Each structure stands twice: as structure tokens, then as C-alpha cells.
Amino acid sequence: MSSSSSVDTKKGTWSKEEDEILKAYVENHGTRNWNEVSKNAGLIRCGKSCRLRWYNHLQPDVKKGPFSEEEETKVFVFYKKYGEFKWSKLAEER
Numbered sequence: 001m002s003s004s005s006s007v008d009t010k011k012g013t014w015s016k017e018e019d020e021i022l023k024a025y026v027e028n029h030g031t032r033n034w035n036e037v038s039k040n041a042g043l044i045r046c047g048k049s050c051r052l053r054w055y056n057h058l059q060p061d062v063k064k065g066p067f068s069e070e071e072e073t074k075v076f077v078f079y080k081k082y083g084e085f086k087w088s089k090l091a092e093e094r
Contacts, residue, residue: 008044009044009045009046009049010043010044010045011049014045014053014057018043018045019053019057019058021041021042021043022037022041022043022050022053022054022058023058024041025037025040025041026054026058031051031054033047034047034048034050034051035047037050037051038050074090075090078090078093
């Protein structure tokens with residue numbers, strides 16, 4: 001059985017207005033507690049949804065588009081070095 005908070009939580013596509021609310025809130029208050037972000041920003045989204053939206057789409061340093069040749073080379077060298085591929089481990093070597 002689901003809790004009343006999950007029933008009231010919005011799911012699906014984010015609107016431009018929601019994105020702007022989240023960006024403004026994070027700019028002013030940071031990213032410490034995502035459950036507080038969702039409550040205090042007035043969004044009807046769970047904290048996890050706010051966190052994923054920020055880190056995967058809205059964070060200013062998120063680069064979108066194809067890899068450069070240099071980036072492709074780094075990925076290839078990393079894979080040859082470790083024999084497996086984990087994005088988190090590659091990010092540590094940045």
C-alpha cells in the first residue's frame with residue numbers, strides 16, 4: 001500500500017516552470033538535503049526526483065552532446081587499464 005505522500009507526488013515530465021523553481025532554489029540554498037529542497041521549493045516532486053533532475057539535466061556544468069576525440073581516448077585508455085568500465089571511477093581520475 002502506498003503512503004499519502006507518494007500519492008500526492010507528481011511524476012512524469014518536468015515543466016519549464018518546475019525547472020526554473022528548482023534552479024532558483026538550488027542557486028540560493030544549495031543541494032544538501034533533497035527532501036527539504038522538494039518541500040521548501042514548493043515542488044510536488046520527491047527529493048530523489050529533484051536530485052536526479054538537477055544532476056542529470058539542470059546542473060550548469062552538465063555537458064551534453066557527443067564526446068570529443070580527447071574524451072573518447074580517455075574512455076578507451078581507462079577501459080584498457082582496468083578491464084571494466086565504471087563512470088564513477090573514470091570521474092575520480094579527472
